[in-house]
Amino acid sequence: MGDNITCNICDKQYSNVSNLNKHVRLLHNIEPQVKKRCLVCPTCMGMFATYVDLRDHLITTHKVEMYKEEKCFNNYAEMKCAYVKTTGNKSWKNTEKVYYICHRSHVQRSYRYAPQEEQHKMEKSQGSAKASVTCPSTLDVTLGKQQLNAVLYFPHVGHTCSLAHINLTKTERKHIAGKISEGVSFEKILDEIRDSITDKTSLGRINLLDRQDLRNITRDFSLKGNIQLHQNDVKGVFIILSVKILQKNNIFQIPIMNKTIKCTLSACIILQILSRGHGERTKDKMYERITGARGCYRRLNATHQIADRDGSTGVIYYAENIEQLDFILHNGTAPPYIPVIPVKNLSIDVIKKLIDSGLVSGLMVHANNDSLDYFTHDYQCPNPLSSIDGTCRKDSMWNPHGTALLFADIPFPIFYLEEEEEVWKIRDCFKKFNDFHYEAQSDRPLCSLELKSFMYATIDTPTCKRRSSIMTNLNPVKFCDPLGDSNIWASLYPLVEGSRNETVPLRNYKYIVVSARMDTTSMFEKTVGGNSPVTGIVTLLTVAKYLKGILKQEDIHEAKLNVLFILFNGETYDYIGSQRLLYDMLKGDFPVKGLDETNSILPIIRPDDIELFIELSQLGNNRDELYMHYLQNRTEILNFYSKLHNYSEKMRDVPHSLPPASLHTFMKMLPSFPGLVISDHETSYTNHFYNSIFDDMHNIGFEYYPNATEQDIREDSLQYFIANVSEIVGKSVYETITGKKYSGKQTADVVLVNELFQCYLEDPNCKVHKATQKGKLPKVPVSLYVGVDHVANYATTLTSLTLGWLTADDVGESDINCSNHPRNYAFKYYNMSKSIQELNTTRCYKITMNTTDAISPAFIIPDYNWTSGQYSTWTESTWAEMNVRMFLKPSSAHEKMTIAIGSLSVIFSFIFVYFWLLLFLSNVGAGTSKFVTLYSLVPPREFYTRAIGNIMNDPAYLGSGIMCIILMMVLSRNSDH
């Protein structure tokens, strides 16, 4: 910084540019050319360069009284004020300073975008917290060795103190997310936080936590796909009301103090300790929470309820094998039991045995290192109700190892425990208290489990819907939610043509559909979905990228044949997604609802417009051969097969066969629909872990190559295999559209395949997701369970962005003009990274991707006949909380002893007190002794006769007496068990 900073007009020298600018502005009345930022006065829209100037202006011109307050803090976490950082730390004279501004404040980057008077936007009640003006309140922090000294400037100007714009801090959000992931119920979190309000001054945003916040956190941290909405929340309403009153008194602004508060480090420490709560309840010593246990939800369809029942308690029995389990079922003396068994023993036989024994009130299944041959609890013929008859025969079933446990109505809850430490905890407790003297188990306290997963809904979907309906119930409570999410679709090239604001739909086009399913399920809350559906999704996405590379827009126009990519959601539960899409298509509601044939927005696509429907099923378990299933010998299909076969000898055709696939929906309704399914199995699944927690990366032999180039990836890896399949499919589609063979050199992107698998199977913060969006995700695979209709799945959002990105057109530099304004219904505009290798280079992309509802038509059609079986009717029960805790169950002998001692104590004391007094009355007599104390204590006899008379005459007294007797009888009965 050796150059002189000199004023051009008067040759005066300055130490820095800002001083010079100020000089030029003030003295010579010239606006300097360069400006970094511009602060807008909230009152008169005047513009200033620095906060000092802005505050001076407010004080002098608008007569606003500004205050300054100094405070000290021990760490950043204590400064939970709503201030945000705009620049990095500044070092100055050996101290480091950080500048924060009010989070409602708006700082323009340059004069160009500064708001004009008439553009002054109103303060919004929700949405962006930014007002269009600058709030003069700031927080300057000096970082010291021990503490932080902060200077706060008050008051806030230009915005009110609105609840909607106070945000939770990161640490608070993390803390809450941790709790949610531990399985603490929403009620409990809210209660804890509301209970923690001690005095007015400590009231922060965290104390105003509501369910919406929790849901947002659940969504942002991708914790689980289902949230129970609850009915009564009196406490919450009370809090909100009281907060409104407090808000009136403006206590959210930190109280203004005129004098400077000096505080020492020690004072800070004392305050900190004071604010910490104490107190351990007896309860905390009695219960041990088992974290990481995953329960299963109850699901209902039109005729049945499936999955386990409500919570229950039982004595732990840790069985390492079936023999041990049999032992307890025959020799157990302290039922009910909750066996803890390794996951390999979970089979239909064991469950039957447990149900038949009647001694079991729950089941805990834990993971161990055993290798399994198969583990699948779907039907042997998946989706039996909505598949075409005759496609799954008794002699060749698609899923021969299926136990159908997933769809069985088991009368006790089943939990799955993955964390090894928790299993050890349970086993240690079992060894210490339960694992000896089985014949005398009932005489000692036993280590027990409580499995809590109360499911509200019962019987079946129509019942539950009726109970939730306002028509039949004055106080409707939601008992169940339809399963559902969104289907994703995208076209290879736009369905419209023309410049941005004058697009016209391309009518009379035909379409080749490339589809796959989006979802999986499992017995428990966790899903993985390695082979089904991830291999299908990844292949589809790779085909999309490959076709985008080799097919030109002219080819599409010439052939009048476009490619549609569709990912169906909810296919595991009777093809929810495809049923809805077909329903929409037949009604003319696809791609957009409620448009007529002659609209100027998008062409209407009907089933007749589909020239060929290619479904990519499971592809990862068999690298030697691939099978193309189809039901009818249509020329389109046979032609396509011959093309596939030309590109690869490994391709086999399986006529008159159709594995479980979305195609069932279409062919059931339109028997001559030209569809085929490509899969890795011929007559039965090669995937032995279909729809289970073990259908993971090991099942399909996936191994991630970090930062790999094409050469790094082994030729015989899954990545190359999937890339090859994509290439074959892509080339065949190319040939179908152009009528000639692909002659170029381009190959499918194996690096992309590598990254895509990583996205779904290991870490959602993969390069592809980083390229398409900015959110940070927890490092666990996103759930691929379809979930309930009103909660959007993270997996769906991420996949839709990926599909959109891979089929997008690059339309230029990324800037703020890359947005959907003015709106064009055919496109979305997004700034996304150029490629996975160049994450930091962003471009503006025009995306054709869109989503449609994947909610079964059964819930749309008024007065739908639930028994018709036409559409999927699956719903998921709402539930209050799901958790597991371990405790010591007292022996019944001890219980009996306790109640006996208590009752004896009552009876004896009554007799003793009464007769003691009577004895003195008769023996000592009044007045004969100095000893009159006890005599005078005796109430007159009439008191008792009156009392007894009252009891006999008054039905209320009599009733309560009888109630007491009944209570005692019930208790004594219960203690026998």
Added chain:
Amino acid sequence: MTVCEFFGCTFLAFGPPFAMFIFTIASDPVRIIILIAAAFFWLLSLLLSSMLWFAVVPLRKELAFGLVFSVFCQEAFRYIIYKILRKAENGFKKISDDSATLIENKHILAYVSGLGFGIMSGAFSLVNVVADAVGPGTMGLKAGNEMFFISSAAISLCFILLHTFWSVIFFNAWDNKNLVQVGYVVLSHLIASCLTLLNRYQNYYVCIIPLYLIVCVTGSFAFKVAGGSYASFKNCISIK
């Protein structure tokens, strides 16, 4: 079904005081008022001692400190209610039906206010424990053992009775300016309270047996103070 434990403990701790209440207090409104007033004064002592516990931050983890101070606090409030009751005697005369016995026999006031003290302290020491006894579990998983609940109830009963006896002795001692008896009350209260500190070693008998010995000693002392003697005791037991 640990509801059994809940009722068992509640009956054990509050059965005897309930019987005493029914037979000796319920008939006279004035006695009920005194009982409630005494209970209120015990609550005040709790408030004061918990404030001090809260204020003295470094000793907050030390149970013994809060306990000792709490004992002194309770005795101070016992003295305050003694003073108030003696001042209020003239008032009782006007409102009570049989004011003669109430005034003439000074032990009645002591007994009633002592029971009020005891019931309130018993309630406070037991309620949170008993509330947790309802759940499906019992003590012993991490700490303590199965006997925890029932011994807590027994200790509570013990303190209810002790408070009654202490008040009888204490009131009489101040009437006669007998500082030795006052000293006995404070000292035995201290010892009894400190005995409960042994509970954390999970051997409840070590605590319960000496406590009931103290109950017996203090009970007979109170009996004597109230005008009884061995002879009168024998007299009332033996002759039918």
